[in-house]
Amino acid sequence: MSTLDNVLSQIDANIDVSIDRLFELIRIPSISTDPAYRDACIEAAEWAKNTLIEVGFNAAIRPTTGMPMVVGHHAPENLPKDAPHLLFYGHYDVQPADPLEMWNTPPFEPVRVTGPDNIEKIYARGASDDKGQLLTFVEACRAWIEVNGHLPVKVTVLFEGEEESGSPSLAAFLDENADELSCDVALICDTNMWDAETPAITTRLRGVMHDEVTITGPSRDLHSGLYGGVARNPIRVLTRIVADLHDDDGRITIPGFYDGVKAVPPETRARWQGLNFPMDAFLGEVGLSVPAGEAEFPALEQLWARPTCDMNGIISGYTGEGTKTVIPSEATAKCSFRLVTGQDPLAIRKAFRDFVNDRLPSDCTATFDGHGAGTALEVPLDNPFLQKAADAMSEEFGKQTVLMGNGASIPIATSFKETLSMDSLLIGFALNDDQIHSPNEKYNVASFTRGTRSWARILQALAE
């Protein structure tokens, strides 16, 4: 038997003990958004550090102005000189558990349950996002080192404790520790498989630009009877501007918005068409049926490869029960643009603001409050590690690994690219129905088992 076979057997033999360890971590309610759980976050960081040391890493808690990072190194001396150096990223913090009354079991008391669908699942907050996911990698390393004495590659591990709070300390930490954390490639375990049977690597993430606009008309709220007809209503101004942002074909009308946006290459388009993405079911599950984006593009491209403009919130005037005869002074909309490679978030922000100002009646004003902005990310398909990792996973699952897009942003991947000049392989074993961020979050035992086995294979493959 090869070393890898022995590692895989070791994983299988100890899977229940591995899941017990996951349960230990889950029981620590490390909710980073709630100051009441600060001690729990630190306890989870300690747990992670101790576990890394136990596995065979040189690990330490690394303070930040917020929750600490955990950094571990495993650098075997007897590796070939050109053995790659991998950075693995996961996060030990979790989302709040409320609404508690919607949970079938207490969120921080994990249970293993085989449901009527005959699928065994682990129910708990963090079971999937991200404690279950990050532990697949740790347990793969454990089995490798138990069998082989060391990993076949150099590995640095970075666990963050503020991912669910917007990662306020991350940028500075990467900056300050760039030399220590720069590797050949990053592995990020926080994404989904294509489906329960099909592994996936996410190679495209959209960027995002958040902005908030407030239109001010009258200097105070007015009586809509006494002033209605002559007084400019900022809701009318704002809704007109928002409506103008899209044409009838779903195209965004901001001048220059599509400058630099490249078409999806024909081979990628063909590959995506071959995926037979169940768009009808995807939309049907949320009560929709008509793709709402640019009519000229296939729906999957609307989702993965085309930029968007969405209002995330709008508010003005009286919004309680019944009526109030008011012409409000102000109207506000929060908008976000999902961006693709070739678009500069800050240039888009400026173009949006110009678009608004160009449409402003002379007695109204617009003020803006810019929030986060990040560029889109594409892992080049010729990245030397990408195909090796994909093949290793294909072997584990007996099915071709899907190279997929994701319409959302994963800022850490962008930070790794921008600060550490590293591509990221986004490899995860979560499923669409894992209910992350919601009550009754779960992780399939099969996700955990095959995830751990996949990492064992990937470590081997990237060493070669």
Next chain:
Amino acid sequence: MSTLDNVLSQIDANIDVSIDRLFELIRIPSISTDPAYRDACIEAAEWAKNTLIEVGFNAAIRPTTGMPMVVGHHAPENLPKDAPHLLFYGHYDVQPADPLEMWNTPPFEPVRVTGPDNIEKIYARGASDDKGQLLTFVEACRAWIEVNGHLPVKVTVLFEGEEESGSPSLAAFLDENADELSCDVALICDTNMWDAETPAITTRLRGVMHDEVTITGPSRDLHSGLYGGVARNPIRVLTRIVADLHDDDGRITIPGFYDGVKAVPPETRARWQGLNFPMDAFLGEVGLSVPAGEAEFPALEQLWARPTCDMNGIISGYTGEGTKTVIPSEATAKCSFRLVTGQDPLAIRKAFRDFVNDRLPSDCTATFDGHGAGTALEVPLDNPFLQKAADAMSEEFGKQTVLMGNGASIPIATSFKETLSMDSLLIGFALNDDQIHSPNEKYNVASFTRGTRSWARILQALAE
């Protein structure tokens, strides 16, 4: 000296005592919207009833399912058979006083203060709206009866205690007491003068139709990254519909909306132009400069004689601090249409809903929640009492009485027309700067004095 001269002298001689009586009424905090002040409302009704009896009315508290009405009759036996019968309406309830910290003096402890502008004012909640106004009529009656033994006309008085709460008991009360309350004309004292020197009768009120529309797109809130591009955003749908309601010239685009709307007669238009309404100052005071209504109509017509469509509120998605990457499931707008004579509120409601439904993507739904609706009102300029009352006021002020419009609705006037088949003369002595519904509400002592004197003259004029 004529009887009227004696009545006017009597008013002048006793004005301080009259104001003392107003202070008594003001000190009763009859806030109808707040159940905590229920007893105070009943006390105010008792006070009004007792005062009417003291003046010479046959008066009683009349229970409703809400706050009681006060009804008084004065029907002298020795009047000519064709002496007119007038219904006077006012309300004894007031708006809440909050924010209390914005008041310079306690809201229910009235004070008489002569300001740096040398104008003597009464500061208190209800000083103007409507306790000061209604008492001008009562004190005029008092002087008439003191001097003459009786009024020169038959008078029925109706005081309501729920005007500031939307008059929930009024329609049923009018219905049930239609015979008792039907008179030749109604006098409503709840409006403004043209300016501090110029009396006014309001002869046009706009109607109103309130509706609320909720657009539902996805069946639940979605992640704007994971779904953005293919998922229909109800904010986009709603803002497009709202934007479509007006064309670039400010005209409302709902089919049939203007059917039945009549142009202002040339003589009225000329009269309004002669008023030199200070539109620039009117808009400038609230930070605006460009009349926002139908470009083809003079601004004063936009305000008094043209129908409008205004959103009074809009809400959807995330409206807290910062950002949330959400495509909301629903978006809601509260809208109101100000209507003019010739428009049927319920037909307008239907046309609006058709307009919305016609613009709905096939996978979205719209639900509606209709609120109040009332038709517009015009007092015919040939109403036999109108010119007499106007002339009486012109005599008091030494200036021509302005026949003005008002963009708002005064539902009681519509109810009198619809339920009791009576026109209403809207005669009031409040001023634009009275701060009704706001902290530091005031009523000029001159409003009270000349208002009382005006009613004395009007009673005489209508008797002739």
